[in-house]
Amino acid sequence: MQNARPNQLFRNMTAKIAAIPMILTALCVFVGGTVWTIVYSFTSSKLLPRAKFVGFDQYERLWSTSRWTVSLENLFIYGLCSLVLSLIIGFLLASLLDQKIRFENTFRSILLYPFALSFIVTGLVWQWILNPEFGVQSVVRGAGWIGFSFNPLYDSELVIYGVLIAGLWQGSGLIMVLMLAGMRGIDQDIWKASRVDGIPMWKTYILIIIPMMRPVFITTLVIIASGIVKVYDLVVAQTGGGPGISSEVPAKYVYDYMFQGQNLGQGFAASTMMLLAVLIVVIPWAYLEFGSKNRG
Amino acid sequence: MKAMLSALAVSTAIFAASPASAADLEVMHWWTSGGEAAAVGELAKAFDGTEHSWVDGAIAGGGGTARPIMVSRLIGGDPMGAFQFNHGRQAEELIEAGLLRDMTAIAEAEGWLDVVYPQSLLDSCTVDGKIYCAPVNIHSWQWLWLSNKAFESVGAAVPANWDEFVAAAPALRKAGLQPLAVGQQSWQTSGAFNVLMVALAGPDVLVKVYGDKDVDLAAGPELASVFAAAADAREMSQGSNVQDWNQATNLVITDKAGGQIMGDWAQGEFQVAGKVAGSDYTCLPGLGVNELIDTAGDAFYFPIVDDAEITAAQDVLAATLLSKETQVAFNLAKGSLPVRGDVDLSAANDCMKKGLEILAAGNTLPAVTQLNTEDTNNQLNDLFVEFFNDTGITPEAAQARFVDIIKSGE
Numbered sequence: 278m279q280n281a282r283p284n285q286l287f288r289n290m291t292a293k294i295a296a297i298p299m300i301l302t303a304l305c306v307f308v309g310g311t312v313w314t315i316v317y318s319f320t321s322s323k324l325l326p327r328a329k330f331v332g333f334d335q336y337e338r339l340w341s342t343s344r345w346t347v348s349l350e351n352l353f354i355y356g357l358c359s360l361v362l363s364l365i366i367g368f369l370l371a372s373l374l375d376q377k378i379r380f381e382n383t384f385r386s387i388l389l390y391p392f393a394l395s396f397i398v399t400g401l402v403w404q405w406i407l408n409p410e411f412g413v414q415s416v417v418r419g420a421g422w423i424g425f426s427f428n429p430l431y432d433s434e435l436v437i438y439g440v441l442i443a444g445l446w447q448g449s450g451l452i453m454v455l456m457l458a459g460m461r462g463i464d465q466d467i468w469k470a471s472r473v474d475g476i477p478m479w480k481t482y483i484l485i486i487i488p489m490m491r492p493v494f495i496t497t498l499v500i501i502a503s504g505i506v507k508v509y510d511l512v513v514a515q516t517g518g519g520p521g522i523s524s525e526v527p528a529k530y531v532y533d534y535m536f537q538g539q540n541l542g543q544g545f546a547a548s549t550m551m552l553l554a555v556l557i558v559v560i561p562w563a564y565l566e567f568g569s570k571n572r573g
Numbered sequence: 574m575k576a577m578l579s580a581l582a583v584s585t586a587i588f589a590a591s592p593a594s595a596a597d598l599e600v601m602h603w604w605t606s607g608g609e610a611a612a613v614g615e616l617a618k619a620f621d622g623t624e625h626s627w628v629d630g631a632i633a634g635g636g637g638t639a640r641p642i643m644v645s646r647l648i649g650g651d652p653m654g655a656f657q658f659n660h661g662r663q664a665e666e667l668i669e670a671g672l673l674r675d676m677t678a679i680a681e682a683e684g685w686l687d688v689v690y691p692q693s694l695l696d697s698c699t700v701d702g703k704i705y706c707a708p709v710n711i712h713s714w715q716w717l718w719l720s721n722k723a724f725e726s727v728g729a730a731v732p733a734n735w736d737e738f739v740a741a742a743p744a745l746r747k748a749g750l751q752p753l754a755v756g757q758q759s760w761q762t763s764g765a766f767n768v769l770m771v772a773l774a775g776p777d778v779l780v781k782v783y784g785d786k787d788v789d790l791a792a793g794p795e796l797a798s799v800f801a802a803a804a805d806a807r808e809m810s811q812g813s814n815v816q817d818w819n820q821a822t823n824l825v826i827t828d829k830a831g832g833q834i835m836g837d838w839a840q841g842e843f844q845v846a847g848k849v850a851g852s853d854y855t856c857l858p859g860l861g862v863n864e865l866i867d868t869a870g871d872a873f874y875f876p877i878v879d880d881a882e883i884t885a886a887q888d889v890l891a892a893t894l895l896s897k898e899t900q901v902a903f904n905l906a907k908g909s910l911p912v913r914g915d916v917d918l919s920a921a922n923d924c925m926k927k928g929l930e931i932l933a934a935g936n937t938l939p940a941v942t943q944l945n946t947e948d949t950n951n952q953l954n955d956l957f958v959e960f961f962n963d964t965g966i967t968p969e970a971a972q973a974r975f976v977d978i979i980k981s982g983e
Contacts, residue, residue: 323948324666338981341972344955409814431814433963454705517816519757521962522955531664536641541665 311552326541336548345547347359348525351437355526356505358441359448363501364494366445367452371481374453375460385457389450396447400514403443404430430516433523440515446513448504454498459493460486466502495566506555528553585771595845596886598654598736600873601630601646603639604907606819608841614708619899622882625886628654637760647672652876653697653764654883655890660872661942668700674875674884678742679891680704690893690914691932693868697943703714706872707891709900710909712836713866714940715768717857718843719832723750727882734861735772735802738832742809745831753809754821754830756920763950765806766957767964768903770799771867772860777939782979783944791979792972800968800975807961817948825854834860839909840924850923858927866931869940870909949982 280369281488339345370388374381385517391399409428417425429439463486471481487494509528516524527547586702596621604613610631617627630653632639640663642655656666656757665671680686689708697705717738724741727748732738742752745764753762757940759817768953769778773794780798781787790796815821815831817826822842823831833839838858849852859865875887891898905920919930931937939952945960961969 325648325670335907341977342952342955343959382604517757518759519816519958519962521959523962533951534948535642537637537947538643539947540951543948 279453291515312546315549315552318542318549320542322541322545323488324539330416331542335542336550338543339550344522344525345527345530347522348527348530351524352508352526354437355441355444355508356502358438359444359505360501362445363449364450364497366449367456370449370453371456371460374457378497379399379419389454391447392450396510397514399443400516402512403439404445405441407439431520433520436516436520436524440512443515444508444511450503452501455493455497455500456490459490462493463489465572472553476491502558506551578632582880585821587597593646594653594798595624595626596880596882597626597628598883598886598890599628600642600655600657600890601632601639601653602657602871603632603634605633605659606838607845608907610839611845612899612903612909615896615902615906616899617956619893619896619902620890623893625814625888625889628730629654635758635760637758647876652878654878655873655887656877657871658706658874659940659942660708660747661790661869661944662946663692663942664874665700665946666704668705670698672876672888673807674877675703675705676875676891677704678774678890679707683895685895688915690786690912691868691937693937693939693943694870694872694912698872699762706874707894708912709894710871710904710907711868711870711912711932712838712909713858714764714836714870715771715859715863715866715939716837716839716924717768717832717834717860718822718825718839719855720830720855721853722788722828722853723825724826726750732857732861734857735769737861739805739809741831746809750828751810751813751824751830752832754813754815754833754846755804755806755961756821756910757816757958757962758816758818759954760950761835762824762957762961763953764836764941765961766799766953768834768860769802769806770796771865772797772862773802775863776865779941780944783941783949783982785938786979786982788976788980794977796972796975797876797968800972803960803971804968807964808920811962811964817927822903837866837908837910837924837928841906843852843907844922845907856924856927865936865938866932866934867940868926868937869942870912948982949978952978970971 284451295567316333317326317328320327320570321329321334374388376401378384382428407430409431414425414427417427423549428434430441467485467489468481471485476484507528508526509532510522512518512526512529518525518529528551531544531547531551533544534540534547538544588885600616602613602658604610613629613631620627632642636659641655643658644667645804646653652672660860664673685695685704685707690960693874694708694711695704698708700702717735719731719738721731723745727741727744727750729741729744730737732741738752745752755765767779770782778790778795782791800953809831813821813824816836819842820838821830821833822835823846825833826843826846826848843850843854873891875891878884878887895912897916900913900916901918901920902910905925906924910932911918912926915935918925921929944954950978953975956971956974960966
């Protein structure tokens with residue numbers, strides 16, 4: 278009776294004490310900062326934050342701005358393409374490397390190498406490669422094909438795909454390595470069994486290996502998705518948002534209005550909308566992912 | 574050994590001789606193109622001539638990139654010694670927040686009120702009767718820079734005004750030359766539009782639209798004709814695949830483009846390239862239509878710092894910036910006009926002399942940065958960079974969006 282079950286709160290005390298700084302950081306910096314941003318998005322703050330509330334004015338202005346809608350469209354195109362393509366390219370490269378080829382290490386390093394470069398460097402390199410005056414176009418024309426035209430960065434319809442190429446070049450290597458790690462984690466006996474049964478290799482990959490790699494795919498998806506939402510530096514370095522406003526992205530809108538436009542309220546409203554968009558994607562996913570475990 | 578010792582002795586003597594109050598003053602600015610760097614070198618030389626020394630804090634990428642960095646240093650409690658802004662409404666809130674020093678005492682001691690011409694430069698530095706900045710130059714936007722050789726090569730006379738330039742554009746295009754060079758930075762396009770407005774609709778229209786936020790005028794026929802002219806400019810600018818303003822100027826310098834609408838800071842680039850005004854290139858103030866210049870420019874602001882040495886050095890810098898010698902050396906290198914009416918600029922070239930004459934005649938107008946907040950300017954930048962790059966936007970549609978921006982502006 279006197280020694281009832283120890284209070285749950287005091288179990289594992291050392292671990293909990295050790296986690297306190299991180300918990301505080303998370304609460305103050307992430308949650309606190311987020312709440313502060315949302316509150317001030319309802320104010321008319323200009324260069325400095327000022328608590329002069331104006332209701333939904335900033336949001337009304339945001340959604341009537343064509344630059345914001347163009348930014349969202351671009352993010353959607355970039356996001357969808359980069360999600361699908363980097364998964365496909367990463368998986369294909371990984372399964373090719375998985376064939377016990379010679380010089381695997383060398384190939385792996387070469388394919389992963391772009392990931393070691395920052396987005397700024399990537400953006401500049403691809404700005405030069407795609408520049409019509411001295412990039413791909415002039416090389417092909419110099420080789421004799423005069424009518425060749427490939428100028429995505431100065432074409433407002435194509436520019437976001439020019440950015441996409443650079444993004445894929447930079448990011449696919451990492452996806453490949455993650456996938457390869459997942460494939461190496463699969464028991465070799467499964468391969469032997471499928472070979473004994475005479476199942477073709479592509480079928481083994483699609484029907485057995487991919488389902489077994491589910492955790493790897495989820496990690497990869499989270500990494501790709503977070504990269505998509507915050508895409509900023511690549512656009513700044515490669516196109517500066519141009520031509521015109523045709524390669525603008527939401528993160529750049531936030532930065533430009535918060536700092537260059539000296540209109541914090543507008544930048545906060547835009548970043549709150551970005552947060553909302555992320556939540557719309559994350560909450561159903563988290564519900565599916567973690568909700569089912571509680572029931573099971 | 575002896576030589577080394579004596580050398581050591583000398584160097585310690587030098588250190589000992591310098592007064593205890595000498596300070597290193599970090600000065601932040603965004604002057605990084607060829608002509609600009611030469612000009613800022615003159616300022617540093619003049620300041621190093623005093624007992625203090627200039628620590629250069631240049632930020633590449635123009636005001637749009639540099640201003641946020643400076644503001645975050647100020648707000649973050651790590652103020653620099655002095656920083657460049659375009660005077661006008663950009664620093665309004667920093668002054669209100671009490672981050673900047675009141676320089677009225679220096680201004681009075683140096684007699685700025687008597688020597689600064691035109692007076693409006695000091696007015697833009699003044700809030701509630703106190704002077705917060707030291708203007709260093711006058712920059713005007715209203716210039717059209719033309720390459721003489723480009724026009725000669727197609728057998729046309731160098732245009733004397735905007736309409737002749739528009740008329741000559743097809744010939745340039747046919748010869749494979751770029752009629753009008755415009756970079757991708759968004760402020761270049763809105764700036765060009767504002768110049769067209771001053772030249773074609775007159776300065777009063779600009780002051781009423783931006784200064785009084787006159788919505789009816791913004792929706793009216795005067796502005797409609799300016800938008801039509803902007804559509805011409807858009808047509809002429811198609812195909813100039815450059816980013817920065819000085820790359821666009823370089824197209825004119827190298828005779829690959831007919832002309833560029835750009836402020837007189839472009840002058841410094843021509844100078845660095847060794848081009849001669851009149852024979853190599855031509856400048857038309859007010860696009861040759863309305864010979865007017867605005868009195869935009871650069872000024873230095875001085876943050877409040879908790880260090881008496883730095884404060885003293887700030888005072889010395891403020892006085893140095895406006896001294897006669899610095900004004901002449903700096904402005905000759907930069908291609909801008911001095912803020913003092915009493916200096917001798919006989920070494921100036923043709924274009925600067927044109928500017929000085931217009932200034933002396935009093936044909937000036939306030940700068941857009943003095944009328945609009947940065948927020949409004951940013952919205953205008955977005956509108957015009959889109960307009961200049963997307964031929965699908967009609968001048969009428971652009972004008973409707975322009976009216977909305979003016980309506981919401983403060």
